[in-house]
Each structure stands twice: as structure tokens, then as C-alpha cells.
Amino acid sequence: TQLLEQSPQFLSIQEGENLTVYCNSSSVFSSLQWYRQEPGEGPVLLVTVVTGGEVKKLKRLTFQFGDARKDSSLHITAAQPGDTGLYLCAVSGSARQLTFGSGTQLTVLP
Amino acid sequence: ETGVTQSPTHLIKTRGQQVTLRCSSQSGHNTVSWYQQALGQGPQFIFQYYREEENGRGNFPPRFSGLQFPNYSSELNVNALELDDSALYLCASSHRQGVTDTQYFGPGTRLTVL
Numbered sequence: 001t002q003l004l005e006q007s008p009q010f011l012s013i014q015e016g017e018n019l020t021v022y023c024n025s026s027s028v029f030s031s032l033q034w035y036r037q038e039p040g041e042g043p044v045l046l047v048t049v050v051t052g053g054e055v056k057k058l059k060r061l062t063f064q065f066g067d068a069r070k071d072s073s074l075h076i077t078a079a080q081p082g083d084t085g086l087y088l089c090a091v092s093g094s095a096r097q098l099t100f101g102s103g104t105q106l107t108v109l110p
Numbered sequence: 111e112t113g114v115t116q117s118p119t120h121l122i123k124t125r126g127q128q129v130t131l132r133c134s135s136q137s138g139h140n141t142v143s144w145y146q147q148a149l150g151q152g153p154q155f156i157f158q159y160y161r162e163e164e165n166g167r168g169n170f171p172p173r174f175s176g177l178q179f180p181n182y183s184s185e186l187n188v189n190a191l192e193l194d195d196s197a198l199y200l201c202a203s204s205h206r207q208g209v210t211d212t213q214y215f216g217p218g219t220r221l222t223v224l
Contacts (some may be wrong), residue, residue, distance in 0.1 A: 039161065041218075096166075098153070103152050109192075
């Protein structure tokens with residue numbers, strides 16, 4: 001059983017559409033991170049959410065941490081082809097190692 | 111400021127061989143973590159080195175080993191390669207301070223085992 005379940009696994013949308021991807025767990029976390037990974041590159045940190053119910057915005061991206069700190073969502077408004085990539089959520093362990101979900105592969109078509 | 115670099119970019123080996131992957135950490139960083147990313151999956155933690163000592167290990171067999179050098183660069187060694195070792199190997203560096211630290215990833219080494 002995966003510690004972090006991400007859905008959907010794949011998402012293909014047209015430019016200009018809105019979308020939401022999810023990261024769920026049965027465990028409670030002190031913080032959760034979202035990364036984007038593009039082909040041929042390593043993951044790049046987008047945001048860290050810490051407080052239950054917290055909402056953070058990064059341009060057209062809106063991140064929310066669940067009230068119980070067990071889940072998180074990423075909403076993209078007016079998606080662009082440059083948003084294409086693998087979106088990963090991750091939590092940090094006792095040795096500061098990251099545990100990742102399996103990711104959502106997003107394709108935004110022009 | 112130079113980011114995290116990894117070499118080689120791609121590598122093809124046959125089953126049973128040994129491989130060494132290299133990582134240069136970002137300037138000022140003292141911690142290096144290695145991850146394995148299979149196709150279509152998220153990265154999985156292999157181990158972490160802090161000031162030249164192994165500081166945590168994931169669920170990987172002993173044939174996965176590593177080193178960190180005084181300049182904080184690092185190597186990942188895999189012995190007796192198996193087909194399932196085919197993956198993208200990612201290195202991430204960070205500067206340990208306080209409660210949390212941000213990990214910066216390199217572009218990875220794509221290993222194919224035939």
C-alpha cells in the first residue's frame with residue numbers, strides 16, 4: 001500500500017481548461033510538498049504546505065492542505081502547455097528522506 | 111551558483127555487471143540523497159549521506175552502496191545488476207539546518223540493464 005495515493009494517474013486537457021489533482025493518505029503529516037518533474041529533469045519543488053486548511057497560491061497554481069493534514073490538492077487555472085509534466089506530492093521522514101506518491105502525468109494540449 | 115550535476119546521463123549495462131553513478135552537490139550543501147525512479151512511478155529513497163556518513167536507508171538491498179567525499183560529492187554503486195534495476199537514478203543535495211531542508215535534484219542518470 002502506497003503511503004501517498006495520487007489521482008488521477010494521467011490527465012490530458014486542452015489549453016485554457018482548469019484541473020485539480022489530488023494526494024491522499026490515511027496518515028497525518030506535519031507538512032507536505034508538491035513537485036513538478038519535466039522530461040529529462042529531476043523534480044523541482046513548487047510549494048510546502050504546513051498548516052491544516054492552508055491555501056497557497058503560485059501564479060495560476062493553488063495548493064491546499066486538508067484540515068486533518070492527511071490530504072492535499074493542486075488546482076491549476078487556465079492550464080498552459082508549459083504546465084505539462086509529472087506532478088508529485090511528497091512527505092519528509094525522520095531522516096529527512098522524501099517519500100513520494102506515484103504522481104499525476106499532466107499533458108496540456110495547445 | 112552551480113546546481114546539482116550527475117554523470118553519466120545515460121548508461122547501458124548487462125545483468126550481473128556493476129555500475130557507479132556520480133553526483134556533484136550544489137555549492138554549500140552538505141547532504142546528498144539518492145532516489146530510484148522506475149518508469150511511471152515516483153522516486154523511491156535509496157539512502158542519504160550527511161558529512162560523509164550514511165544517515166538513513168530505504169528498502170534497498172546491500173548491493174546498493176554509496177560514498178560521500180570531503181567535497182560532499184557522492185557516488186552510488188550497484189553490484190550484480192538485475193533487470194529491475196533499470197530506472198532513473200536521481201541525486202538530491204541539501205544543506206542540513208534546523209528542522210527541515212529543501213532538496214535540490216539533479217537531472218538523473220538513466221540506467222538500462224539488459
